[in-house]
Amino acid sequence: MPPNANIRYKVDFDYLSTLLLPALLRKPKLRAWLAALLAPLRQLYATFLLYAEATRIELAYNSQTIVLEGALNDQFDPLLRRIRIDNSDTELIPLYLNFVSELQPDVYLLFAAESPPWTYCYGYVEFSTQTDFTVRVPVLLRNPQRTDQLNARIRHFKLATRHYRLLFV
Template sequence: MNTFHKVQYNNIYNVEWKKLVNWLTPVTLRKKKLLALLYALVSPINDLHTRFITYKKNIDYRLKINYQVCFLQAALNDRFDYTGRRIQIVRSRQFDPQPLFLLPENKPMVLNARPGTGKILYTKSETGQFTADFIIKIPASLQYDLSELTAFVNSYIVQCRTFKVQTY
């Protein structure tokens, strides 16, 4: 493998503007007043460069987060509970739905005929058709905005996944 491909460009965006001004100014013209003027002229570029580096770091951080539970949980804790890191993501329990039939359909129906032999009826939210794919557990003492949390999670998960926020 070529050594060119192994080179990492971690410092490609680092620019020291004062050094650059000093290097590009001829030695004979390097006076305090001229250098102060050049530093003043370069300061807006330095500000834009600092904003760019901050934006780049934010984008790099967002690109490292995906729909996997460990990354999403870390991102939620970074955003909403940085010190305690108490937010957890757990799988929701799903049960198979039990069909109920009407009498004119002539199908057998057993509803807890004898203890241990009948079927258990689950609520609509507990059956496999209507449950969330995962549950975000947040401590009750934590202050958060539900719409902000929902938008934050929706920006990272696959769109067909559903979730529920639960306090503990």
């Protein structure tokens, strides 16, 4: 049994088989035979404990920057932990132009020759290519299979509306 196994799953199969055996049948040979019969169950139990611990760790991850960074480092660079996530500090604010019938305040557009403040109308391409965060990965970890795994791991944890860029430095 792993040392960090949760106490709620603790089962001692030798003790349990002895308790379930009637007192008259508790002989050393019969107890050894039951222990041999329970060996595959013990192995399955140890596998279950490892799975439960790995699942508990996996469920602790979320899309927070530091937690996502830790999840990526745990899987792809556990020793040196060189994968970094940089949040984007600039955000394009969309400009919506409305019809008069929509009763929205007027938005005035100015030419470049006119005095500031100038209003720039961003195109859809600029909004769709804007990244919310950049994942910086060392070049030593770059290969096609690992890149696919890294992208899958990031997409698994990131929010659906967030865009990212994978950058090998």
